[in-house]
Amino acid sequence: MRFSCLLFAFCGIALAQADQYNPIFRGEAGDVFSRKPNAFLVEAIRNRKPGSALDVGMGQGRNTIYLAQQGWTVTGFDPADEGVRRAEVDAKRLGLRISTAVTTIEQFDFGENCWDLIVMTYVPTKAVAPKVHRALRPGGAVVVEDRHLDTRRVWPAGIFHDNELISIFPGLRVLR
Numbered sequence: 001m002r003f004s005c006l007l008f009a010f011c012g013i014a015l016a017q018a019d020q021y022n023p024i025f026r027g028e029a030g031d032v033f034s035r036k037p038n039a040f041l042v043e044a045i046r047n048r049k050p051g052s053a054l055d056v057g058m059g060q061g062r063n064t065i066y067l068a069q070q071g072w073t074v075t076g077f078d079p080a081d082e083g084v085r086r087a088e089v090d091a092k093r094l095g096l097r098i099s100t101a102v103t104t105i106e107q108f109d110f111g112e113n114c115w116d117l118i119v120m121t122y123v124p125t126k127a128v129a130p131k132v133h134r135a136l137r138p139g140g141a142v143v144v145e146d147r148h149l150d151t152r153r154v155w156p157a158g159i160f161h162d163n164e165l166i167s168i169f170p171g172l173r174v175l176r
Contacts, residue, residue, distance in 0.1 A: 061084070074098050112134050
């Protein structure tokens, strides 16, 4: 038995292609994204002992940097090279060590039993779930924040049905 857990929240933002995000990360559209860590992630790790963390689709690194500040050994990746570059610059400015890669979910080697925490905010969770399940260490946690079908009134492409994450990650306990 794995005794790992799954934490998830549903909201209303979508992840687009890297070529759509690079101009945003360069600031061409103004200040679009928050630089603060994801509030759900902050709550989810509050009483967890730091270990190794993976930030899937890290964007400009707000969650990667936050985790490093909390003592986690963090790896983050994203296909948007400008986002990864900005995360590296911010980490260096703050005196933090993070590992980064410019790559896609399909190309990244998640490994097996490698991560104590895997963070997925607005990424294709269903497609990557088998890799995440293998990569999570026993006792580890997966934090997912994405859109529920109820958000269709605000965002037409709702992703998850009620309780769908339970079937996507069999064997993990839902904590929240």
